[in-house]
Amino acid sequence: MYQEKTKGFIAEFKQFIARGNVMDMAVGVIVGGAFKAIADSLTADIIMPVIGIFVSENSFADLSLTVGTAVITYGNFIQAVLNFLIMALVVFCLVKGINRFHRKKEEAPAAPPAPAEPSEEEKLLMEIRDLLKERK
Template identity: 40%
Template sequence: MIEDFKKFALKGNVLDLAIAVVIGAAFGKIITSLVNDIIMPVLGILLGGFSVEDWSYTFNGAVLRYGAFAQSIIDFTIIAFSIFMVIRLFTSMKRKKDVPAEEEPEVLDKKEELLLEIRDLLAKEKTGL
């Protein structure tokens, strides 16, 4: 059982997933800091100094903090867009890498050009019959 677990845990996909989770968590912290420390304060200044996270509604002593929920939606949207842009960047870089370099056009000598013309004329005569 231990050997099976080692084989499973050391497969490339499992290790890739573990690395992705760790990097994703760190990336999430960076984006959360970007939203909380840069974007939202600037947005608050531009819109008159309010904070979305402070929005709330009190109903019979219960406080509904819908501003915190709205802040979470904003965080999610920015994180999703950031991940989309990073993946798009990597995909475009991979496409450029996968595209073979254009080959230089062949330079034909006179004999080859004449042979190609003869071939084209014969093909034209054959279809015209």
């Protein structure tokens, strides 16, 4: 009984893994993780130094508030929000581009309809025409 449940579970898991969507999702997660590093670098190495000119800090991560013995590093939160906004903008642009591509694909002109089946009268006339051509 236990072995049958295990085989069923393993078979179901194999079927789940073999689906194309799971593989696409795995690739998306890996690429998304790599892109997160790019977004973090963009925020920390390019955007934050420029903003730091106006806030007189190197990065938002240096911004903190001490309350008693607790140190509240609200700058880290601001930097995380900027990273999120960058990622959200990129995802929005990707989805918008994909939607535009699908719309153009849907708007593409349909193939011309197949010629209608000739009626019995038209078939008879074509036979007569062909016979007349043979006589000449």
